[in-house]
Amino acid sequence: MTDDAPELRASDADRERVAEVLRDALAEGRLDMAEFEERLDATYQARTYGELAPITKDLPVAGGGGDLAVSLSKEPAEPGSWAGRIVGGEGSSRWGVAVMSGFQRKGRWTVPRRFNSFAFWGGGEIDLREANFADREVVVNCVAIMGGMNVVVPPGVEVEVRGFGFMGGFDHREDGAPAAPGAPRVVVTGFAFWGGVGVERKATRAERRRLKEERRAARKEIGDAHQRMVEGHRDLAHGPHEKRRERHDD
Structure with a gap:
């Protein structure tokens, strides 16, 4: 050890x-x-x-x-296991919007180089555990106004949180965890006002x-x-x- x-x-x-x-x-x-x-x-x-x-x-x-x-x-520990999940292209979904409602992006989908999300009196879930990635670094931009969003990443993904909160906040607990070989990097950015953006790491x-x-x-x-x-x-x-x-x- x-x-x-x-x-x-x-x-x-x-x-x-x-x-x-x-x-x-x-x-x-x-x-x-x-x-x-x-x-x-x-x-x-x-x-x-x-x-x-x-x-x-x-x-x-x-x-x-x-x-x-x-x-x-x-x-994942096996070398090269991320190779098949960096697929390039434009991504299968670029936006998530919730106005007094909610949205989800989960399961098998392709995360674009920049994914923009907005929640007003509502909430959203952006689950990357089974997703493919358009590039080795993707940006998840979250704007939460009197609402909340949750970003779920799988083990192995490096996370950097750059978001700003005013009477709200961004979760920084997963900042700085080392990446697995070949794994993508996820940058979580945006703005929270009377709301919050959570970032958590969970296995499938x-x-x-x-x-x-x-x-x-x-x-x-x-x-x-x-x-x-x-x-x-x-x-x-x-x-x-x-x-x-x-x-x-x-």
């Missing part, structure tokens, strides 16, 4: 690498069941490299040494389902390992008793 940038966000792949080390340690007897469960919970709750690093610090890692390597980029439903299944499998593995330990203790406890019975029968 790198100590160079403990504040950087860890990826799902990083958490899975740590979980795999813990499973190996349980199988080898380096951790008991209580320690394994505690560290596994901490692994899936960890958000940064600094939170992941102590979990395996005292455990050997395959390949030598006790320091687990992690990626320095956000998911399919990715969340995959993580849920992996965690369910990990829980099942804990249960199976616990059952094997119980059966092993039972066999050890019954062994001497059975031998005494055999001698008595003879």
Whole structure:
């Protein structure tokens, strides 16, 4: 685990690498069941490299040494996986308008180099998780007057927020997260008056389902390992008793 940038966000792949080390340690007897469960919970709750690093610090890692390597980029981890989503062209939608109503841009669509949105007494959702991108840098311009908008980006996308709020505000929490190799850059700009523009990073439903299944499998593995330990203790406890019975029968 790198100590160079403990504040950087860890990826799902990083958490899975740590979980795999813990499973190996349980199988080898380096951790008991209580320690394994505690560290596994901490692994899936960890958000940064600094939170992941102590979990395996005292455990050997395959390949030598006790320091687990992690990626320095956000998911998706596979190199080149963004290549098919930078498609060029003009974009499939350039505007989103909500006047005392709402609008959505989500699912499979192409984000243009500049997407303009306006909300007055209304709201809008601009979801980029399954979108393609017309260029490696796109601008999402949001003007919210007594209304609100929410921009949702997938893991791996770099975000820069430049918007200005007057009696309103722009969400800067996702500013500065490192980009995955080949991922696009999203600049969120605009103006909010008595309103707000939120920016959040969320995995797709399919990715969340995959993580849920992996965690369910990990829980099942804990249960199976616990059952094997119980059966092993039972066999050890019954062994001497059975031998005494055999001698008595003879």
